[in-house]
Amino acid sequence: MKNRIFAVLLKRAFCIPLMYCSIAMFPVLLQIPLSGLTGKVDHLSAFHVLSWAMMGNMGIFMFLLCLLPAVPFTQTVVDDSDNNLIYLWAIRAGAKSYAAAYFMTVLLTGFCTVFLGSLLSLGIMTASGYPLLPNVDQANYGDLLQNQPVRYVLYNLVTWSLGGTAMAAIAAAAATVFRHKVAALASPVSVYIILVRLLNYRNPLDVNKLLSGGQTLLGNTPDRMLLGQLLIAALYCAVCGCVVIYQIKRRVNHG
Secondary structure (H helix, E strand, C coil): CHHHHHHHHHHHHHCCHHHHHHHHHHHHHHHHHHHHCCCCCCCCCHHHHHHHHHCCCCCCHHHHHHHHHHCCCCCHHHHHHHCCHHHHHHHHHCHHHHHHHHHHHHHHHHHHHHHHHHHHHHHHHHHCCCCCCCCHHHCCCHHHHHHCHHHHHHHHHHHHHHHHHHHHHHHHHHHHHHCCHHHHHHHHHHHHHHHHHHCCCCCCCCHHHHCCCHHHHHCCCHHHHHHHHHHHHHHHHHHHHHHHHHHHHHHHHHC
16 A cells, blocks of 8 residues: 555656646756856856756755755645545555655655756756866866766766755655645755854755765765765655654644
């Protein structure tokens, strides 16, 4: 039954127009910083521009990684609560199974939103005249770019998408606590700003900036740095997942 719930919620998520609207908003929002850089970034690649946006070096980051991944499916638990569907699912499969399926769906849609939105943005920027990849001497992990360009692209896309997954997890937890759509969508931005201040203005989603001497601690290889990024995302998801399961079980048990 748990797998069936997950399949139903997943199908429901990918049938919601908001999913595709969020993906389409990536290249649209990127035009905001690009319009101010016209003529100044002719030497930069599409990956350069998108990397700046994704790693918090532009204000547009707040929309790309903190807001858009939370849009497609986060508010579903609020709708289900308002329509008493949570209790129906709890009767059929249990509150914990529903909570786990809902949370996994949010994580997957958050990941896919950033991954597909980034691909779309890179494609549009490349079609507009930007070179897709940076020069080897300008890129992090230049050896990887030179020898395995496809793996280099996937490394960056997955790294950015893990950040979106973490932000979607925060929104999912907020949706179960506050039971309000606007509060759920605003929570990733609020949490990000608070964490940045607490961490002395380091990006809490970037393992290179989050850990002091991160490259030394994890090893200066793409695989180890990606593992560090995965561990950070897993930490966010573990904490938020516990909140989601606790809150949904509590709501079902106490009405």
